[in-house]
Every structure is written in structure tokens, then in C-alpha cells.
Amino acid sequence: MSILKSTKQEEAKTQNFIKRKNKTGSRQKKKRANRQILQITYMFVFLFLGLIGYIVYFVAVESKDVITDAHNRRLQQLEKTVSRGKIISSDGKTLAQTITENGKEERDYPYGRMFAHVVGYNDKGKSGLEAKYNFDLLRSDANIFSQVSCNLSGEKTPGDNVYTTLNTKVQKAAYDALQGKKGAVVAMDPSTGKIYAMVSKPDFRPGKVEENWSELNNSSSSLLLNRATQGLYPPGSTFKVVTALEFMREHKDYKKFRYHCNGHTTVGDLKIHCYGGEAHGTVGLEGALAKSCNTAFVHIAQTLNKDKFANLAKDLMFDSTVPINLLASKSRFSFNKNSGINELAHTAIGQGQTLITPLQNAVVMSTIANDGVMMQPYLVDQVKNVDGGVIKTTKTEQISQPLEKAECETLKKMLRKVVTKGTGTRANSSEYQVYGKTGSAEYNSEKDSHAWFIGCAEKNGKKIVVSVLVENGGSGGKVAAPIANKVFHAFFR
Numbered sequence: 001m002s003i004l005k006s007t008k009q010e011e012a013k014t015q016n017f018i019k020r021k022n023k024t025g026s027r028q029k030k031k032r033a034n035r036q037i038l039q040i041t042y043m044f045v046f047l048f049l050g051l052i053g054y055i056v057y058f059v060a061v062e063s064k065d066v067i068t069d070a071h072n073r074r075l076q077q078l079e080k081t082v083s084r085g086k087i088i089s090s091d092g093k094t095l096a097q098t099i100t101e102n103g104k105e106e107r108d109y110p111y112g113r114m115f116a117h118v119v120g121y122n123d124k125g126k127s128g129l130e131a132k133y134n135f136d137l138l139r140s141d142a143n144i145f146s147q148v149s150c151n152l153s154g155e156k157t158p159g160d161n162v163y164t165t166l167n168t169k170v171q172k173a174a175y176d177a178l179q180g181k182k183g184a185v186v187a188m189d190p191s192t193g194k195i196y197a198m199v200s201k202p203d204f205r206p207g208k209v210e211e212n213w214s215e216l217n218n219s220s221s222s223l224l225l226n227r228a229t230q231g232l233y234p235p236g237s238t239f240k241v242v243t244a245l246e247f248m249r250e251h252k253d254y255k256k257f258r259y260h261c262n263g264h265t266t267v268g269d270l271k272i273h274c275y276g277g278e279a280h281g282t283v284g285l286e287g288a289l290a291k292s293c294n295t296a297f298v299h300i301a302q303t304l305n306k307d308k309f310a311n312l313a314k315d316l317m318f319d320s321t322v323p324i325n326l327l328a329s330k331s332r333f334s335f336n337k338n339s340g341i342n343e344l345a346h347t348a349i350g351q352g353q354t355l356i357t358p359l360q361n362a363v364v365m366s367t368i369a370n371d372g373v374m375m376q377p378y379l380v381d382q383v384k385n386v387d388g389g390v391i392k393t394t395k396t397e398q399i400s401q402p403l404e405k406a407e408c409e410t411l412k413k414m415l416r417k418v419v420t421k422g423t424g425t426r427a428n429s430s431e432y433q434v435y436g437k438t439g440s441a442e443y444n445s446e447k448d449s450h451a452w453f454i455g456c457a458e459k460n461g462k463k464i465v466v467s468v469l470v471e472n473g474g475s476g477g478k479v480a481a482p483i484a485n486k487v488f489h490a491f492f493r
Contacts (some may be wrong), residue, residue: 079138082138082140082156082158082159083098083105083156083157083159084098084105084122084137084138084159085098085138085158085159085160085161085162085386086098086161086162087119087129087130087137087161087162087164088161089164089166089167089168090163090164090165090166090167090194090196091168091169093110093111093168094110095109095111095119095164096115096119096122096129096130096206097110098159106207107122107123107206107207108207109205109206109207111168112205112206112207113203113204113205114171114172114175114199114203115166115171116200116205117198117199117224117225117227117228118195118198118199118226118228118326118379119206120206121206121207121209122206123209123210124209127224127226129162129164129325129379132326133162133325133380133383136159136160136162136392137159137160137161138159139159139160140158140159140385140386141385141389141391142157142385143385143387158386159386160383160384160385160386161383161384161385161386162380162383163382163383163384164379164380164381165195165378165379165380165381166198166379167196167491170187170196170197170464170487170490171196171198171199172490173197173486173487173489173490174187174199174483174487175199176486177482177483177487178199178468178470178483179201181201181470181471181473182201182227182470182471183200183227183358183450183451183468183470183471184198184199184200184226184228184231184358184467184469185197185198185199185228185358185466185467185468185469185483185487186199186228186358186359186466187464187466187487188362188366188377189463189465190369190370190375190456190463190464190465191375192375192396193366193375193376193377193378193397194378194381195324195378195379196464197487198226198379199228200225200226200227200231201227202221202223203223204216204223226326226327227358228358228359229324229326229357229358229359230327230328230329231358231469232329232331232357233356233357233441233443233450233452233469234350234351234352234354234441234442234443234450235350235354235355235356235361235439235452236349236351236439236440236441236442236449236450236452237275237292237294237349237350237423237437237438237439237440237441237452237476238361238364238437238438238439238453238454238476239347239348239349239350239354240288240289240297240348240350240437241289241365241415242312242313242316242318242364243297243300243301243304243349244285244288244289244297244300244411245312245403245407246304246308246309246312247285247300247303248285248410249308249312249407250304250305250308251303254285255284255285257284257285257288258282258283258284259282259283259293259295259296260282260283261274261279261280261282261288261293261295261296262279263278263279263280263295264277265294265295265298267302267341267342267345268340268341268342268345270341270342272294272295272345273294273295274293274294274295275292275294275475280293280295280296283296285414286413286414286417287417289414289415289418289437290417290418290421290422291422292418292422292437292438292439292440294349297348298348298349301344301347301348302341302344302345304344304348306335306336306344307336307337309335310333310335310336310337312402313333314333315400315402316363316364316367316374316402317363317364317374317399318331318333318354319331319333319334322359322363322377323376323377323399324359324377324378324379325379325380328357328359329357331354331356331357331360332355332356333353333354334352334353334354335347335352335353335354350439350441351441351442358468359377359467361452361454361467361469362377362454362465362466362467363377364454365437365454365456365465365467366456366465367402368408368411368412368456369412369456369458369463369465370408371403371405371408371409372401372403372404372405372407372408373398373401374398374399374400374401375397375398375399376396376397376398378394378396381394382394412435413435415435415436415437415455416433416434416435418435418436418438419434419435419436419455419481422438423475423476423477423481424436424437424438424455424476424477424481425481426477426478426482426485427455427481427484427485427488428485429457429485429489431459431489431492432457432458432459432488432492433457433458433459434456434457434458434485435455435456436453436454436456436466436484437453437454438451438453438475438476438477438480438481439451439452439453439454440474440476440477449472449473449474449475450469450470450471450472450473451468451469451473451474451475451476451478451479451480452467452468452469452470452476452480453466453467453468453476453477453484454466454467454468455481455484457488457491457492459492462491464487464491466484466488468480468481468483468487470483
């Protein structure tokens with residue numbers, strides 16, 4: 001009996017052990033299952049948040065490009081029922097309009113080539129404002145009675161009109177002054193970012209793009225390229241404004257700076273000459289900037305902190321794309337703390353690997369003119385319906401404030417000497433105050449140069465900044481500065 005009893009007890013213990021083990025195993029399985037469910041839940045939450053994030057990004061950023069894309073079928077449908085709206089200048093002149101000839105609609109450009117790149121074309125695709133405001137021009141916000149009347153009569157509803165910041169007088173002055181030369185001119189209001197003029201040469205006839213398409217695409221002169229926003233050039237001596245500013249920041253006694261220029265200097269294995277081999281004698285910082293002394297600025301650069309120098313340039317949007325509602329190129333700026341002495345010397349005088357657009361140089365000058373505040377440049381003030389009702393208005397936007405007001409005031413005084421006693425005298429005028437900087441930027445081993453001038457003119461509280469680039473123009477003071485002078489005159493008249 002005791003043996004049987006003992007056996008039953010052992011069996012009971014075994015059964016209890018098996019039950020406990022089964023329970024433990026069951027709990028472990030549940031934990032594993034719960035963990036897997038949790039992981040799947042987290043994965044779906046992550047995917048859902050990612051989808052929401054992309055939708056927000058698409059609506060805020062990419063949707064504009066999709067909406068205005070010429071291949072958007074919705075826009076193609078709108079073209080069947082809406083007559084494309086006008087593009088109008090700030091002084092009320094029509095820059096682009098739709099006309100009907102022999103029962104066929106055609107896009108007409110009353111100013112011909114003058115606004116070719118900035119206004120753009122509407123055949124064989126689209127460019128310029130015709131492309132970027134494609135949706136607005138094909139959307140009709142006319143009053144309901146006009147829309148019903150057009151529908152009943154079988155006519156197209158008039159599209160909305162785009163009112164630009166462009167001024168025909170300033171544009172004409174820039175266009176005429178650049179005539180026969182390759183290059184670009186940008187004129188803007190430094191306090192708001194409004195673009196008054198944007199010229200690119202050589203140009204084309206926007207109303208004849210379809211019939212001249214082969215020539216436009218095969219030309220070695222890049223006729224369709226908007227050099228103002230897409231052309232990349234070494235800034236040359238206009239970059240000395242940045243070098244001078246960094247020197248002022250790092251050397252509070254910068255007024256004591258003195259350097260004797262013999263017309264050339266050697267840095268490492270690099271021999272650098274002043275433009276034309278001219279020897280400037282003993283100069284201070286102001287004199288070096290006024291005379292655009294290369295050797296003085298090469299000497300200055302060797303005293304600078306490379307990191308701070310690079311950061312200042314990037315604060316002024318070097319190595320960035322200037323935000324504007326047109327196709328624009330990203331500038332190139334490779335200088336950093338690891339750059340060698342040769343690259344430092346080249347960068348300080350605007351040569352080497354640095355490349356910028358004429359638009360960006362206008363933004364740099366505008367930041368100085370606007371007491372250190374960098375405004376976002378823009379080309380369209382308002383979109384209105386055919387009855388004059390405002391559909392949308394562009395608000396001025398500040399990009400950043402990379403400079404201090406006191407720094408800008410000091411720079412303005414120095415740049416004033418450039419146009420009164422230095423290389424930029426051909427931009428000066430007795431009718432208003434001008435300050436600016438010339439540049440002659442070498443672009444090949446033959447030492448051929450592009451001509452630059454960036455500057456600001458002020459009178460009775462009104463300001464205009466002009467950036468001029470003439471390809472293979474040589475001297476900025478002789479070639480680019482007079483062009484800026486003509487634009488200044490047109491603006492104040």
C-alpha cells in the first residue's frame with residue numbers, strides 16, 4: 001500500500017510539474033506573441049507617420065511643381081476652357097497676352113526679346129514666369145456671371161492675370177546697356193526683395209520658339225539659359241567685400257592695416273598679380289578695396305580663421321541656391337578649414353573653385369544695403385482676376401540676418417570710396433549716392449576675364465541694387481560699372 005501511495009504521489013508531482021511547465025510555456029508564448037504584435041504595431045505607426053510626413057511635404061513643397069508642370073493633364077484640360085491670362089509689369093504694361101488671329105489663339109509678347117528669359121515662353125513646353133505661374137494663368141476667378149455668359153456663348157473664360165515687380169523702364173535700360181554683349185543684369189529693391197529688372201543675353205524671340213526650336217537647342221551660345229539665375233561665374237574681386245568683412249570681424253584694429261603693393265606677390269608656389277600688373281603702393285584696408293588690390297587681399301587672407309571665413313561666406317548663401325520662383329543654379333563654394341594656402345589665396349580674391357550667379361551677387365549687395373537683413377527676392381506682386389479682384393499677394397520674407405548694421409555702415413563707406421576714388425568711378429553720379437564693387441574674374445589659363453559690378457544707389461530713401469555680369473568683358477570698372485550707371489539713372493528718372 002505504501003508503495004502504491006508513493007507511486008501516486010510521484011505521479012501527482014509529475015502532473016503538477018507538467019502543468020506548471022505548460023503554464024510557463026503558455027505565458028512565454030503569449031509574451032512572444034504580444035511582442036510581435038507590438039513590433040508590428042510600431043511598424044505600422046511608423047509607416048503611417050512617414051506617410052503623413054510625406055503628404056505634408058508634398059503639399060508644402062512638391063505640389064507647386066506638380067500643379068504648374070506643363071504635362072499636368074488638369075492644366076491641359078483648363079487650356080480648352082480658359083484663355084491664358086496676362087503677365088503685367090509693375091508700371092502697368094502688358095508683357096505677355098493671349099490674342100486670337102484667324103480663329104486661332106496665340107501667345108503674344110509686346111516687348112519681344114526684352115523680357116524673354118524672365119517672362120519665358122509658352123510653346124514647346126514653358127519657361128520663366130509662364131512656367132512657374134502656369135496654374136494661375138490658366139485658372140479663372142472671374143465673377144460667376146462672366147463664367148456663365150462665356151459658357152453659354154461657347155467662349156473661353158478669361159484666366160487670371162499675373163502682376164510682376166518688373167519695371168519696363170529699368171528693364172529697357174539694362175537691356176539696351178547690355179546690347180551686343182553676353183551676360184546678365186539684375187536690379188532689385190534691397191529692403192523688400194522686389195526684382196525690378198532681370199536681363200540675360202543672348203536672348204530669343206519668345207513668340208517664335210516653336211519655329212526656331214532647332215536653332216535654340218543647338219546653338220553654342222545657350223540662348224535659352226537665363227544667365228541671371230542659372231549662369232555660374234567666378235565672383236572675382238566682388239568677393240573681396242566678404243574677405244574685407246571677415247578681416248574687420250577678426251581684427252578690431254583693421255584701420256591700422258598697411259600693405260605695400262608691388263603689383264605681384266608669391267604664396268607657396270603661386271604667383272598672383274594685381275589686375276593689369278598695376279602696383280598700388282602702400283594701402284590700408286579701405287584703399288585696398290577701392291583699388292581692388294589682389295596682393296593686399298592675399299596677404300589679408302593669411303591672417304584669417306578658415307572656419308570663420310567659410311561660415312561667413314555660407315551665411316551669405318555661397319554654396320546655396322537663392323530662393324526665387326524661377327529655375328536657379330546652386331552656387332559652388334568648396335573652401336573649408338582643410339583648404340591649402342593656394343586655395344585660400346584664390347578664394348580671398350574671388351577665384352579658385354567659387355562660382356555664383358548674378359542674382360546671388362545682387363542678394364549679397366542687397367544684404368549690405370539693407371543693414372544686414374537678407375530679403376528673399378521675388379518677381380510677382382499679385383495675381384488678380386479679370387475684374388481686378390486680388391486672388392493672392394506675395395508677402396515679403398526675410399531669409400536671415402547674417403550681418404550687423406554697424407558692419408554694413410562701415411562697408412558702405414568703404415564701397416563709397418570705390419566709386420568716388422577707385423575702380424568704380426564710371427558708376428558714380430552727382431544725382432544720387434552710389435557705393436559698390438567692381439570685379440574682373442579670370443576664367444581660363446589665358447587670363448581672360450568676366451567683368452562684374454555690384455552696387456547700390458540711394459536717393460531720398462529710395463534704393464536700388466544692381467548686379468552686372470559681362471562675359472569676357474575684361475575690366476569690371478570699364479565695362480560693367482557704366483551699365484549699372486545707366487540702370488541707376490533709369491530708376492531715379
